[in-house]
Amino acid sequence: MHVRNRSLAATLAACFALSIGIGIHAPALADEPGVSATEILLGGLHPYSGPASAYAAIGKGALAYFSYVNDKGGVHGRKITYKDLDDAYSPPQAIQLTKQLVEQDHVFAMFDTLGTPSCSAIRPYLNDNGVPQLFVATGASTWGSDSAKYPWTIGWQPDYQSEAIVYAHYLLKEDSNPKIAVLYQNDDYGDDYMAGLKFGLGAKASAIIKTAAYEVTDPSVSSQIAALKSSGADTLFIFATPKFSIQALVAAAQQSWHARIFLNSVSASQTILGAATKAGGVDATKGVISTQYLKDPSEPKWDGDSGMKLYREIMAKYLPGADTNNGFFTYGMAVAYTMVDTLEHAGKNPTRKTLMDAAIHLSERDNPFVLPGIIVHTTPKDRFPIDQQQLARYDGARFSSFGSLISGRGR
Amino acid sequence: MKGEGLRKYAGVVLIALILALLPRFVPSYAAFELTFVGAYAIGILGLSILTGASGQISLGHGALFAIGGYTVAILGQKLGVPYWVSLPLATIAGGIVGLGLGLVALRLEGIYLALATFALAVATPSTLKHFRSLTGGSQGIVLAPLAVPGPFHGLLTSEQWLYYVTWVLAGALFFATSVALSGRLGRSLRALRDNEVAAVSFGINPQRYKTLAFAWSAAYAGLAGAIVAIATAFVSPDTYSVALSLSLVTGAVLGGLGTLWGALLGGVIVEFLPLLVQKVNPAAPSVVYGVALILFMIFLPGGIGRAIQSGLNSLRLRRETNHART
Numbered sequence: 171m172h173v174r175n176r177s178l179a180a181t182l183a184a185c186f187a188l189s190i191g192i193g194i195h196a197p198a199l200a201d202e203p204g205v206s207a208t209e210i211l212l213g214g215l216h217p218y219s220g221p222a223s224a225y226a227a228i229g230k231g232a233l234a235y236f237s238y239v240n241d242k243g244g245v246h247g248r249k250i251t252y253k254d255l256d257d258a259y260s261p262p263q264a265i266q267l268t269k270q271l272v273e274q275d276h277v278f279a280m281f282d283t284l285g286t287p288s289c290s291a292i293r294p295y296l297n298d299n300g301v302p303q304l305f306v307a308t309g310a311s312t313w314g315s316d317s318a319k320y321p322w323t324i325g326w327q328p329d330y331q332s333e334a335i336v337y338a339h340y341l342l343k344e345d346s347n348p349k350i351a352v353l354y355q356n357d358d359y360g361d362d363y364m365a366g367l368k369f370g371l372g373a374k375a376s377a378i379i380k381t382a383a384y385e386v387t388d389p390s391v392s393s394q395i396a397a398l399k400s401s402g403a404d405t406l407f408i409f410a411t412p413k414f415s416i417q418a419l420v421a422a423a424q425q426s427w428h429a430r431i432f433l434n435s436v437s438a439s440q441t442i443l444g445a446a447t448k449a450g451g452v453d454a455t456k457g458v459i460s461t462q463y464l465k466d467p468s469e470p471k472w473d474g475d476s477g478m479k480l481y482r483e484i485m486a487k488y489l490p491g492a493d494t495n496n497g498f499f500t501y502g503m504a505v506a507y508t509m510v511d512t513l514e515h516a517g518k519n520p521t522r523k524t525l526m527d528a529a530i531h532l533s534e535r536d537n538p539f540v541l542p543g544i545i546v547h548t549t550p551k552d553r554f555p556i557d558q559q560q561l562a563r564y565d566g567a568r569f570s571s572f573g574s575l576i577s578g579r580g581r
Numbered sequence: 582m583k584g585e586g587l588r589k590y591a592g593v594v595l596i597a598l599i600l601a602l603l604p605r606f607v608p609s610y611a612a613f614e615l616t617f618v619g620a621y622a623i624g625i626l627g628l629s630i631l632t633g634a635s636g637q638i639s640l641g642h643g644a645l646f647a648i649g650g651y652t653v654a655i656l657g658q659k660l661g662v663p664y665w666v667s668l669p670l671a672t673i674a675g676g677i678v679g680l681g682l683g684l685v686a687l688r689l690e691g692i693y694l695a696l697a698t699f700a701l702a703v704a705t706p707s708t709l710k711h712f713r714s715l716t717g718g719s720q721g722i723v724l725a726p727l728a729v730p731g732p733f734h735g736l737l738t739s740e741q742w743l744y745y746v747t748w749v750l751a752g753a754l755f756f757a758t759s760v761a762l763s764g765r766l767g768r769s770l771r772a773l774r775d776n777e778v779a780a781v782s783f784g785i786n787p788q789r790y791k792t793l794a795f796a797w798s799a800a801y802a803g804l805a806g807a808i809v810a811i812a813t814a815f816v817s818p819d820t821y822s823v824a825l826s827l828s829l830v831t832g833a834v835l836g837g838l839g840t841l842w843g844a845l846l847g848g849v850i851v852e853f854l855p856l857l858v859q860k861v862n863p864a865a866p867s868v869v870y871g872v873a874l875i876l877f878m879i880f881l882p883g884g885i886g887r888a889i890q891s892g893l894n895s896l897r898l899r900r901e902t903n904h905a906r907t
Contacts, residue, residue, distance in 0.1 A: 219867065220824065220867075256859050258824070258855065260819070260820060260825075261721075261813055261816075261817055261820050263855065265814070265815070272610075273608055273609060273610040274608060287820070290720070290721060290815060291721075291817075294723060295814070356710055356719065357710065357719035357818070357819065358720050361719060385707050387703060387822065387823060
C-alpha cells in the first residue's frame with residue numbers, strides 16, 4: 171500500500187511541477203512580430219542579480235528613457251514596451267530567456283543585452299532567426315568586426331581595445347620610458363583591454379613589467395596590488411569592474427604606492443571614485459586618468475547643459491530616489507536615445523529589416539547624453555556606433571576632461 | 582497484491598505519457614525549458630545517489646557539469662565529433678573525474694569533504710580560463726547547432742528533438758537508478774552511510790562502494806552538463822561558477838534528497854525557481870535561496886518530495902482507519 175501512495179504522490183507532484191511555467195500562447199496577429207498599431211515590444215537582458223548586478227542600472231536608465239518618450243507620444247504613435255529580464259550574467263539563462271522573449275512574447279528586437287558571455291550565447295540564435303540584436307552593452311570588438319557572420323548584431327559603446335590604445339598613446343607622449351603594471355579581470359573583457367594596451371604600446375610593449383589577474387569571485391584584490399607594487403612599476407593600469415576598481419585604488423593608497431593610474435572607463439564614474447575617495451582618502455583617486463564618452467552627471471560643468479537637465483528631469487520623474495550621479499543610468503538613457511532614433515528612421519511601418527537597416531545607417535549628432543562633438547555614426551561597413559573618446563583626470567573630487575576628442579579606431 | 586504492481590507503475594506511465602505528448606501542445610521554447618529540467622534532474626539524481634544514499638556531500642557538482650559540457654564542446658570543435666558519440670564520452674569523462682574525486686573523498690569526511698568540493702567549484706572558472714588553447718579561454722566555445730536526424734526531419738524542431746533525447750535518457754537513468762538503489766548496491770551504500778563499522782563487519786568494502794558512488798554520481802553530472810551545453814550551444818567559464826554548484830545543491834535539498842521523485846522536483850526547482858524569484862524580488866535571488874534552504878532544513882528536512890509523500894500517507898491512514906471502523 172505504501173508503494174501505491176508514493177507513486178500517486180509523485181504523479182501529482184510531477185503534474186504540478188510541469189504546469190509551472192508552461193502555457194499555450196496565441197501567436198501574434200500582426201504581420202511583424204512585436205509591432206502593433208499602438209505598441210513596439212523590445213526585449214532585454216541585464217544582470218539584476220549575481221556578481222555583475224551593478225550594471226542593472228543601465229537597464230533601468232533605458233526603461234526610464236522609454237517611459238519618457240512614451241509619455242510624449244512614443245515613436246510614430248506607438249509606445250515602446252521594454253521587457254527587460256534578469257539573466258544573472260549566465261549564458262544558459264540568457265538563451266532560455268531570449269527564446270522566451272522571441273517565441274512567447276514575440277519581441278520585435280532585442281535591445282541592450284549586457285555582458286559578453288550572454289551576448290555571445292544568444293547571437294547565433296538571434297541571427298538564425300533574423301531578430302535584430304541591437305546595441306549590446308559590451309565593449310568587445312567582435313560586435314563590430316564580425317558582421318559578415320552575424321549581420322543582425324551590432325554594438326554601441328567604444329570597444330575596450332580602442333580605449334586601451336588611447337591610454338597607451340597618451341602615456342607614451344607623457345613618458346617615453348614608463349614602467350607599467352596591470353591589474354585585469356581574468357576574462358574576455360580583461361583580455362580585450364590587455365590586447366589593446368599591447369597594441370597601443372607597440373614597440374614599447376616590453377614596458378609592461380608585471381601583470382596580475384583577478385577572478386570576479388575573488389573577495390579582494392589587495393594581494394594583487396601588493397605584488398604589482400613590488401615590481402617597482404611607476405604606472406598602474408586598472409582594467410577592472412567597479413567593485414574591484416575601488417578595492418584596487420584603496421589598496422594602492424594604503425600601501426603608499428604613488429603610481430600614475432589609468433582606470434578603465436567601465437569604472438570611471440563619480441559614484442565609484444567617490445566611494446574610493448571616501449575609503450582611501452584623496453590620495454587614492456587624485457590624478458586618476460580615464461576616458462569618457464558620456465556626460466558625467468557629477469561634473470558641475472554640465473549643470474547648465476540641456477541634456478543633463480533632461481537627464482535629471484527623467485531621473486526625478488521615473489526613477490525617484492535613485493542616485494543621479496551613477497553614470498550607468500546615463501549610459502542607459504544614452505543608448506535608449508539611439509534606439510528611439512533608430513526606430514524613428516525604421517519607418518512608419520517598421521520591419522526587422524528596416525530596423526536593422528536604420529541601425530547601420532546612423533548619423534546621430536544630437537544625442538543629449540553623450541559628450542558634445544561625438545557623433546553616433548554607422549555605415550554598413552563601419553559597425554562601431556561610438557568610436558570617439560575624451561581623456562579626463564580626477565582631482566580627488568571630480569573628473570575634468572582635457573585635450574580633444576580622440577578616435578580610438580584610427581588604426 | 583497484483584493490482585499493486587499495476588498501480589505502482591501507473592504514476593510512472595502517466596508522467597511518461599505527459600512528457601511524450603507535451604511538445605505537441607506547448608510552444609517550442611517551453612520544450613526547450615523542459616529540456617533543462619530534464620538535464621538538471623539527471624544531475625540532481627546523481628547528487629541524490631551521492632548525498633542521499635551514500636552520505637557524502639558535494640558542493641562541486643558544477644565542476645562535473647563543466648567536464649561534460651567542455652567534453653562535447655572541445656570534441657566537436659577540434660575533432661568534429663558528432664553529439665551521439667560525444668554525449669556518452671562526456672558521461673564517461675565525468676565518471677573518470679568522479680572516480681578520482683572519490684579516492685580523495687575517502688580521506689575526508691562531512692564538512693571537510695564539503696569544503697574540498699566547494700574549493701573545486703570555486704576553482705573551475707579560473708582553471709578553464711587557464712587552458713586557453715583547449716577551452717577557448719574566457720571567450721568560450723560556440724557549439725554547432727543540433728541537427729534533427731533523418732527520420733524525424735521536418736517532424737520535430739531541433740528543440741523538440743533534444744527534449745525527447747533528454748527525457749528518454751532521464752527516464753532510463755531514473756529506472757536504472759531505482760533498480761540499483763533498491764538492490765544490493767543501494768543497501769550497501771545505505772549501510773555504510775548509517776553505520777560504517779557495522780557495515781564493514783558485514784563484509785562491505787567501504788573504499789570500493791564510496792568511490793563507486795562518487796564516480797556514478799559524477800557520470801550523471803557529466804551527462805547533464807553535456808546536455809545543458811548542447812542546448813545552450815555555448816560554453817564559457819562563467820557558466821560554471823560557484824552559483825551553479827550551489828543551485829544544484831539547493832534543488833536537491835528542496836526537492837528531497839534520497840528520493841527519485843525529489844530529484845525530478847529538484848530539476849524543476851533549479852530551472853524555474855530563479856524565474857519565480859525574479860518576480861518576487863529581482864535584486865536578491867541568492868538570499869531567497871538561502872532563506873528557503875534554512876526553512877526547509879528546519880521544517881521540511883525531507884524536501885518537497887518527502888513532504889507530499891508523508892502528507893498523502895497520513896491521508897491514506899485516516900481513510901483506512903475510517904474504512905476499518907465501518
